[in-house]
Amino acid sequence: MAVLTSLSPSRANDFIQCPLKFRFRSIDKLPEPPSQAAFRGTVVHSVLEKLFTAPAEQRTTDHAQSLLMPAWTELVDKDPEVLEIFTTEAEQAEFFTSARKLLDAYFTLEFPEHLEPDETEKFVRTTLDSGLELRGFIDRIDVAPGGEKRLVDYKTGKQPKPQYGREAKFQMGFYALVEYRLTGELVHTLQLMYLGSRSVLKSHPTMADIEATQFEIDAIWKDIVAAAKTDRWRPRKSPLCNWCTFKPLCPAWGNAAPPTPEITEIVGA
Template sequence: MAELNALSPSRANDFLQCPLKFRFRTVDRLPEPPSAAAFKGTLVHAVLEHLYDLPAPERTLDAARGLIVPRFDDLARDKEDVAELFPDEVARDRLFDESAQLLRSYFALELPDRLEPAEREKFVSVTLDNGLKLRGFIDRIDVAPGGQIRLVDYKTGKQPKPQYSREAEFQMRFYALLRYRTDGVLVHTLQLMYLGSRSIKAMRPVLADVERTEHQILGLWEDISRSAETGVWRTRTSPLCGWCHFKPLCPAWGNEAPAAPEITALAGR
């Protein structure tokens, strides 16, 4: 049995990408194999979070590199599959080298000794009028002397071409909505930092963007609710299917999906 009463940017993007993928992840909660690329992203995020614990003059590239192994050890204690992902010294050294390169890219984009983030890895949650909970983690929140707010998200991959940037931009507008719904403040800037390509995508939302995003989310939730009530979770094929762990369970590829768990609670119903 399962409850559906909350939505994050990643799960919303799952449904937009493929409703059945959303079902497998959010309703069935099927296990997925660990990902070395995802872990590398987690490691780099952890280093950048803890870098700002240091006094400003000490926030150097060497200091950031020095945080890689301690943060790896911390994550390895909490994640049982790390030994499977990085079984030997060669694999770990490759991870550390690639992480160091991404940190070098970060320092090419920003000077952390001149920044004092207001918050890091901030969990934000709001409940809409229909009972749907929106939630997410914001990598960094900056507040300028004049009070303008900037939401920053680190991406360890390369900046996608414009036609493939929808998911990341939706994620940032989702965060802007969370912030607006929390305290009524419209953020000044939404900033995506692509360390893999040493590039920045900045957006300046207006109130109409936030309202449109809420309308989009409510429409999306109606589609999710309809799928949950009818038991019909459509498939949507794309080039991304080649990387989907659930392909062996997907009817679009000639396979049979398991029966969905019963949904005992559904926000807005």
Template sequence: MVCGRGRGFRPGTPVFAHRRRGGLSVPGRKVVGMETSTEDVEPSATAEGVAAGPRERAAELPVVATAIPPASLSPSRASDFMQCPLLYRFRVIDRLPEKPSEAATRGTLVHAVLERLFDAPAAERTAPRAKSLIPGQWDRLRESRPEIRELFADDPEGERLAGWLAEAERLVERWFTLEDPTRLEPAERELFVEAELDSGLRLRGIIDRVDVAPTGEVRIVDYKTGKAPRPEYAEGALFQMKFYALVVWRLKNVVPRRLQLVYLGSGEVLTYDPVLADLERVERKLLALWEAIRTATESGDWRPRPTKLCGWCDHQAHCPEFGGTPPPYPLPVRAPEAQPGAQGRMGPD
């Protein structure tokens, strides 16, 4: 695990299917596909809430009805459940609305700018060129997501918006101190990947950037507009990257050579070189997580897990920890077992 400027990957021949679903076939697992995304967000909770098919259940257990478990996991939704099972329910099953935040929206804007910059010839990928993309991408973002306009509805003079856009410019400019886009030719940008494991669990997500070296080695890159975590929290930050590496391995039968997190907020780069054992461990963790989600879905037992992050949650009005009441559970549930197991904490390796 190294912090510093990312090095060692030069332009190479792309190995990923570009802007189309790949007809990939890997023995022993079902491959769904890879395609370049035109969105700047994770696959929606709606997509994750579709049926996953019938599930085996004990004949002697009295069943009132069986809830339909969510069909897939993305890094964000997996992290939601590990953070707070009730938060996962609110987002995936109840699909409660959430207000856009300035920080998250700025992150979406910066991601869009960095992706679009690679449309330009290498010599023109400069900081001034990148910053010039911000107004157009901001307009496009507001058009595609009207709710974002609420962020600055109380700013008639535009002063707060101007400061917000200036911070986006600073983040974009800082990227040029960490990577040199004139020497990069990404194999993929905003790549949607999806793979189905033998268990039936479908993993999906959007990778910010995939680089391929002339040797064929793969690097997965993710941009973060926040600050790099302290060393003791680095493993948690790498969970998302190991998730992506697992999907790429299942799709291509190739272990990515490097995972790279680019923190624009603090101007740091966190890298990790995974081995096969890392990905196998992540897969076991996700399977256990998936089983916990299925159990909670069938029982309707989604317990809140209070942390310091609760102060940022949009769903306090529905959370028992804040005196709220969750909405009526929208799915049928099976009768509880005589000795239900507790939902234990599950965190990244």
């Protein structure tokens, strides 16, 4: 049984990319094997979160590197099966090499010793008038002495070309909307930090942006509700299909999808 009462930016992006992928993840809740890239991102995020628990003068490259192995160990202890993604010791060695490079890249983008984040890995949620709950985790929230708020998100990949950057921008707009609904204040800056390309993308949302984001979320949810009512979760072919765990279950590739589980509650239905 499944309920559809909340939405995160990643699940919203799933539906835009492929409604059937959304169904498999959000309704069927099918297990997905971990990937080295995703696990590397989790480890690096953990290190950067822990970095800001140290006194300002200790937030150095060396200290960040010293946090890498403990972060790895902690995450592996929580889920030992993640080790199955590494078939050789050489793969593990390359994993650590690439993670170290990403941490080094972070220190080329800002000076953490000069920052005092208000919160890290903050879980946020708000409920729209429709009853839909918006939820997610913000990597870091900075508040300037003048009160201006900045939302920061770390990306361990490279900055995409403008035509492929919609997902990340939507994610940040989503969080700006949630923060506005929670505090009644506009976020001053949205900051995406692409460690893979050592680049930073900043934007300054306006009320028009907040309203446009809510309009987009409402439209996405309306389409999700319609798909749930009719049980029509159309697959959407794209080059990303080659990396999709669910391709063996996808009718667009000549395969058979399992029956949709029963949905017991849908907000807006």
